[in-house]
Amino acid sequence: MKADIKNRADIIILVDSFYTKVQKNLAIGPIFTDVVKVDWNHHLPKMYDFWESILLGKAIYKGNPMLTHFAINNKASLREEEFDTWKRIFFETVDALFEGENATTIKQKAQSIADLMHFKINSNPSKIKIV
Ligand code: HEM
Numbered sequence: 001m002k003a004d005i006k007n008r009a010d011i012i013i014l015v016d017s018f019y020t021k022v023q024k025n026l027a028i029g030p031i032f033t034d035v036v037k038v039d040w041n042h043h044l045p046k047m048y049d050f051w052e053s054i055l056l057g058k059a060i061y062k063g064n065p066m067l068t069h070f071a072i073n074n075k076a077s078l079r080e081e082e083f084d085t086w087k088r089i090f091f092e093t094v095d096a097l098f099e100g101e102n103a104t105t106i107k108q109k110a111q112s113i114a115d116l117m118h119f120k121i122n123s124n125p126s127k128i129k130i131v
Contacts, residue, residue, distance in 0.1 A: 004100025008052050014106075015047045018093040027085045035076045054113075055106050065113070066120060073121050083118045087111060 005011065019040070023029050032038045046063065053061040069078060090110050094103050 002097065002099040002103075005055065005094075005098050005102040005106060007056070008048060010098065011051045011055070012048055014093060014097060015044060015051060017097060018090060019044065019047070021089050021093060022086075025085060025089060028082050028089075031072065031076045031078075031082070036072060051106065054109050055102060066117060069117055069121060078118070078121055080118065083114050087114050090114075 003010075005014065019032075023033055046061070049061040050063070050065070052058045072078060087110065091107055094107055
């Protein structure tokens with residue numbers, strides 16, 4: 001039986017493992033390594049803060065992920081395939097390391113944020129008819 005995600009140390013293990021897999025993935029890895037050229041020393045601690053805020057209720061993340069991903073989408077299209085890959089790797093990483101209530105919750109949160117992000121990025125406001 002695996003342990004549940006309990007604290008920041010567990011989130012660090014999860015996030016580090018997730019981005020190790022992401023970097024090697026052919027569909028989305030190059031977006032991080034070649035297109036955005038992510039500074040991992042900066043990005044990883046930000047992601048620890050993000051998930052600690054989301055999962056453990058510590059309001060330490062300051063940022064606007066939607067705006068960040070709108071900007072990324074201008075350089076590399078973030079479509080269904082990219083979001084499906086992101087979610088699959090995230091779920092696989094959680095399941096490989098943890099199980100329990102928080103492990104289930106973090107997957108649900110990731111799913112809903114990813115789906116909202118996907119919707120906002122790919123819905124074209126000029127095509128929405130307001131009556
Ligand atoms: C197609 C899927 C995705 C791709 C390719 C992607 C890519 C990236 C990249 C390249 C960055 C770094 C931006 C920079 O350093 O300037 C980033 C930042 C970030 N991503 Fe994603 N992302 C994806 C989906 C998601 C999802 C689903 C979430 C949340 C559940 C998420 C949460 C974040 C957060 C919180 C940041 C930091 C934003 C900030 O404060 O600047 N990403 N993402």
